[in-house]
Amino acid sequence: MENKNTWVEINKAALSHNLKQFRKIIGPQVRLLIPVKANAYGHGLVEVAKIVLPNGADWLGVNSLEEAEFLCSNKIFKPILILGYVKLTELKRLKFFKNIRLAVYNEATVKKLGQLKSKVKIHLKLETGATRQGVALKEILVFVKLIKKYKNIELEGIYTHFANVEDTKNHHFAFSQLKKFNQAVELLEKNGIKIPLKHAACSAAAILYKKTHFNLVRPGISVYGLWSSYETKVAAGKKHKSIKLELVLSWKSIIAQIKNVKQGSAVGYGRTEKVSRDSRIAVIPVGYWDGFDRGLSSVGNVLIKGKRTKVIGRICMNMFMVDVTDIKNVKTEDEVVLIGRQGREEITADEIAEKLKTINYEVVTRINPLIKRKII
Template sequence: MLPREAGLHRSCCLIDRAALKHNMETLKKGLAPGAAIAAVVKSNAYGHGVKIAWRAFVEGGATWLCVDSLHEAQDLRDDGYDGNLFVMGHVPPAHAKAAVELDVRVMCYDRGQVDAFGAASSELSKPLRLIIKLETGTQRQGLKIGDALELVKYIQKFPYLVFEGTCTHFANIEDTTDHSFAYEQLRIFSEYNDILTANGFKPAIRTIANSAAGILWPNTHFELVRAGITCYGMWPSTECYVSAKLLGKDVDLRPALTWKTVVAQEKLLETGSVIGYGCTYQTTHPTRIVVLPVGYYDGYDRSVSNLAHVLIHGKRAPIRGRICMNMCMADVTDIPDVKMGDEVVLLGRQGDEVITAEQLAAWAGTINYELTTQIQSTVPRIAV
């Protein structure tokens, strides 16, 4: 059975609020002096449900939240968050007025944006604080120092615009234990900030650190660490975990998400039966399977067809055949007495067994970030 709060849904995610708070407290303890921590709660809090997550992080000591878009910022304001809020993704000039009204920090890298932000802030007679994105090697948003300096000078023309800080993002810190590229990005970021300061534009906030840098290198913390994946109790990668161990860092992260469904039907198949679309699995002996009311529409990745396991009665049941849009099938031949309504864990712990996001991600050929983020936002998130 699913909890009552799941309503008419056939799967739900239980979110361990205490684990989220614990992770934030743990990360906060590792901060360099003078640094604050921002919890990255974009993409429905990496799939954990933003309404549950932001409160747990603020309770745990986060003094900033980061999102990708203004509509996510709007959701947080509507939900009662009135603290520091940084929109890291693209804010189109057409949305400038909303940015001022929502009182967010905006990532800025373009004159067209500055014109629109300047006009909107003057019209509303309200300040708008801008963080300039610096290009240090990721080749995503951002400006090299010459253009950044020009933009910061240009910002001064607008009475309500405030140049508050600088930001950049690591390209290659979690995919490797060779951190030479990341060190070079840090060097460039520091140099650019020095040049801005020497020209009379000292950034009040400098932010480069993500989760990996937050754990590995205090010298990247500056005024603000933007931590995402670690807030949710997951490591950015195995390489990052190994790097942390090599540096003697012992960080206790606790995963917070359990995704559950129920058995929809149980049936016995004869030897030689094929299962699901494309007949990709054929039984070699009498086989008992269950049908589960979850599919790729819900975010259960189709690429785990014939690969993943789910947990039933505390035991592993292999997925058989292809994941369908709204259903999938699992083999319970070795698990006695399974019946309709029994609880099934797709991700998380049941008894002594656990399916981690990393394991499911490996079956899907992707990373833990994508795995939890892709769970449909319509699947209820229930705080426990």
Template sequence: MEHGNLHFWMEISREHLAHNLLVLRQLASPQGDIMGVVKSQVYGHGVATAALLSSLGLRKFGVASLEEALDLKKSGVEGDIYILGGFFPWEAEAIVAEGFIPVVSQEEEFESLVKAAERQGRTARFHFKVDTGMGRMGCLPRNFTRSFFERLSLSPAVALCGVMTHFSSAEKDPEYTEWQFQKFLAFLKRWGFWGKSLEYHCANSAAFLVFPHMRLALNRIGIALFGVSPNGEPELAKSLGLKPVTSVRARVKLVKVLPPGFRVGYGGTFVTSRTSRVAVVALGYAQGLFRALSNNLEVLVRGKRAPVIGTISMDQVMVDVTHIEGVEKGDVVTFIGRDGEEEIRVEEVARRGKTIPHEVLCSFGRIRHRVFVE
């Protein structure tokens, strides 16, 4: 747990990641498979974590861009890499050359992919995305024409391998999510996609965990791989047996005693009400600890909870350890993870920061040091 002389680091549990992948695969089977969504540096965990997932047998990976796809391939990942976030016409050549599977939303994207495939004499695989109510990438059903359908299905230089949509509110609005799902099914059936050997997919982590009937041939799983509930309620992940993968820790740099009435941190937002022992810890907003958590966060020190006091600095934060005996320079402080019987989960940090767990994990991606543990 100590990891040498690091000031701060992220721990990634191989055992828990492997366990979560197994649980998710069992939930998806027998009719479907798992795509690990590993965009944004694998939700802040680094591309080496994608390589670990590959070593565990995962063979389908989703990223946001060509740049991320290239990084993933360089890391040694084996299997299909899907570019979920669209692409620019000038990126089509590299996408085809590398064998990536892009998601196409509009005719312009499709035509650039066809031309690149024809120039290279290759067959480019791709997925098509329909917008059923997200308002982001994807083709609106009313804009999908017979001529576009024929081009998608019959162009010899490309191969349609899947059709997808994306839910906007699966974490909190089951009615709208069901409406989107039915709209997606209606689109597939209307245009004759349903029943073919295609990878249909709509479920992100939130939909996959809560709505079993939306688990189709392929399922896009991101944050659930790390044992975190996409809706911010830890019980959802716990109830399915998913285990937290991520811990974030840092060291105490200094312990000092402050008198009553002493102002702590920039702006003096905290004033001691008693003689206080304060630990200065080597982590701040430069490493992803939201400044908005100032005076509104607890951490673990020697297995006990302790409050963050004062404004979070760029690379330091102050913690009141008056009630914890023996705290000294070099001690490990846990921001996310377990220490003894106590645990701080990603969902708790997200709730305190008034955001979503996804942003918390991606924010901690600024931490350079990542250590794989059992």
């Protein structure tokens, strides 16, 4: 059920450029896993996968078995790591896919995998401070010994995830997490257990600290040209003066109708906003169903003919209205930019996130996956 009145453009050259930036930072020997979970952070699961793999990515990371299977159904056979949870009753489906790996962090999953007749590769998640998934350091040796009881389970990797390396200038806690991770690896190796792949680095860690690279990194948001935080951007500029990320995603629509309204007329549901003069109002066929947040009511902006114009009234489910009184020669089906550049003006996910008091991750990942992603 594609809505042809709105579309997302994915800039292939920008995405390839960002990959090269990370490859330059990590070097040729470290594997590059690109997270494409959450519809590739809103950029398009398959579309992004088919760009990054020929341009230097070695692995893909997803949240669910369904995402992994969908990639495989689109003839993607490079290694795929499922970072999220897979129900015990669904684990048997792994036997059909030799390129899918599973993150593991509880005994029930290990025991269920051990009942499968097929071989399965897993990555052990270590809890070091994010207080999410993961096995505690004090439990790691017992947990790995349980894994080793099952001959069909190959412990291919061990990893962790930083709690706040990106949104602070003080990285002491991240360093404490890294210390726990190194302690776990050392403990296992002292007991004769060597795990081939070790990974911890997200975008911020990969950019800022080489000691987090190990032999695989998982840069997410910044591959898509977005900085994980202002603090990371500033620190990165000092450490890698040549690093430059390019925005990958633009979101566009068209004008569905233009109407003249009298001064004092209320616009939209709840009659929350009235025009202060005789005005021209354009109706844009995009709404909160599409991912254009209702919180942008009366405060959001779009670009039309290279000029900024403001959202008038409440965002509706499938449409919203903007004031085009001061824009000349506007007509039905003119292009509207919700995110991206038009002429000399630009609206970014960061700008929208600031208005919504959220993060750029949420702005792009909430763009409805049914909207067409076009590669440009």
